[in-house]
Amino acid sequence: MLYHLLYPLHEYFALFNVFRYITFRTACAALTALFIMFILGPWFIRKVTRLQFGQVVRDDGPQSHLKKQGTPSMGGVLIGLALTLSTLLWADLTNVLVWVSVLVFIGCALIGFTDDYLKISKKSSAGLSGRWKLLLQAIIIVGCAGLLVLHGEWDTRLSIPFFKEIRPDLGLLYAPFALLVIAGASNAVNLTDGLDGLAAGPIAITAAVYTIFAYVAGHVVLSGYLHLPYVAGAGELAIFCGAMMGASLGFLWYNAHPAEIFMGDVGSLSLGGALGAVAVLSKQEILLVIVGGVFVAEALSVMLQVGYFKLTGGKRIFRMAPIHHHFELMGWPETKVVIRFWIISVILGLIALSTLKLR
Numbered sequence: 001m002l003y004h005l006l007y008p009l010h011e012y013f014a015l016f017n018v019f020r021y022i023t024f025r026t027a028c029a030a031l032t033a034l035f036i037m038f039i040l041g042p043w044f045i046r047k048v049t050r051l052q053f054g055q056v057v058r059d060d061g062p063q064s065h066l067k068k069q070g071t072p073s074m075g076g077v078l079i080g081l082a083l084t085l086s087t088l089l090w091a092d093l094t095n096v097l098v099w100v101s102v103l104v105f106i107g108c109a110l111i112g113f114t115d116d117y118l119k120i121s122k123k124s125s126a127g128l129s130g131r132w133k134l135l136l137q138a139i140i141i142v143g144c145a146g147l148l149v150l151h152g153e154w155d156t157r158l159s160i161p162f163f164k165e166i167r168p169d170l171g172l173l174y175a176p177f178a179l180l181v182i183a184g185a186s187n188a189v190n191l192t193d194g195l196d197g198l199a200a201g202p203i204a205i206t207a208a209v210y211t212i213f214a215y216v217a218g219h220v221v222l223s224g225y226l227h228l229p230y231v232a233g234a235g236e237l238a239i240f241c242g243a244m245m246g247a248s249l250g251f252l253w254y255n256a257h258p259a260e261i262f263m264g265d266v267g268s269l270s271l272g273g274a275l276g277a278v279a280v281l282s283k284q285e286i287l288l289v290i291v292g293g294v295f296v297a298e299a300l301s302v303m304l305q306v307g308y309f310k311l312t313g314g315k316r317i318f319r320m321a322p323i324h325h326h327f328e329l330m331g332w333p334e335t336k337v338v339i340r341f342w343i344i345s346v347i348l349g350l351i352a353l354s355t356l357k358l359r
């Protein structure tokens with residue numbers, strides 16, 4: 001909105017030219033989201049505490065988690081406000097890719113909110129069933145895909161990191177593939193969000209990496225030079241990613257151990273879904289497996305554990321899944337698990353960035 005209001009003033013004051021630059025608006029979006037979190041955080045935590053939106057902690061998990069009972073939840077509502085507001089303030093609102101990302105984000109947030117609300121109002125750990133979540137996610141994604149098709153922005157070719165010349169065309173199969181990426185990312189981030197700061201850190205790192213990739217993908221010269229598929233308008237996604245980075249870091253301020261607030265499903269499902277959407281829209285779908293390797297490992301650990309558990313009639317590979325619980329039960333303090341997962345996430349982010357030049 002500020003872009004539309006302030007950039008036209010460059011005709012009178014040259015200084016206003018700065019609002020044209022995506023790099024400047026990305027930095028502004030990140031800082032705006034960060035400051036919204038900083039300023040409204042304490043008020044929001046008091047509000048959800050007063051409304052008794054406290055976490056119901058399962059009693060079959062690590063015993064160290066029982067003391068977290070009643071920690072205020074639904075921090076994702078504030079993240080959603082910060083992310084959406086700063087994107088709307090700084091992005092070009094005529095850009096369909098920005099709207100699709102925001103719609104996927106808000107849609108997944110509404111699913112998560114319903115889930116959280118059911119859990120909190122029933123004071124139980126059972127919310128919306130997995131099937132319902134997946135069905136609702138599919139409806140949102142199919143709706144957004146329709147929007148892209150209408151705008152002629154539906155590219156069904158994949159990009160493979162390290163093999164930039166190979167771009168297999170999935171044709172009609174691209175639709176279920178996009179669904180898999182977005183719903184998969186949404187659920188994987190949800191599974192990761194089980195220790196203080198464990199999800200917010202890697203989300204901020206992944207968003208930072210995609211800020212760079214979206215910027216390059218939307219830049220004719222840079223994308224040509226680095227052999228990335230050029231996606232017209234993708235540069236504006238950098239602003240959305242910058243806002244996501246700012247909102248996640250701002251949330252981490254309060255979610256750092258010992259957490260004053262959890263993001264809830266309203267936060268984890270929406271941020272994961274938004275990362276999946278950005279990966280699809282910037283035509284860097286497979287790259288998400290590298291940058292978001294922590295989320296992939298968490299989801300894989302659950303699949304392996306559940307599969308093995310069923311096959312063997314009760315045997316386990318890990319002490320408990322998702323894998324962060326395994327390390328906790330091995331005796332690692334919570335902060336050690338979290339910081340080590342952040343370090344891995346930074347390494348994965350750097351590997352992803354190296355694919356810009358390597359092939």
Ligand code: 57M
Pocket residue numbers: 055056057058059060061062065068073074190191193194195196197198255259261262263264265268302305306309316318319320321322
């Ligand atoms: C939700 N939710 C956290 C918080 C957060 C299929 C199965 C493996 C699914 C999995 C599951 O339900 N995962 C998704 C994970 C919960 O946090 C809330 O949920 C939101 C995110 N969705 O924002 O609102 C708890 O996580 C802890 N937490 C923190 N700090 C944070 O910043 O400490 C969260 C955020 C919170 C808090 O304790 O209460 C969760 O873990 O429930 N299920 C599981 O994860 C369960 N695993 C399991 O049953 N494994 C089995 C196999 C055979 C399936 C096994 O390995 O034996 C475990 N989860 C818990 N206890 N809490 C098991 C027991």
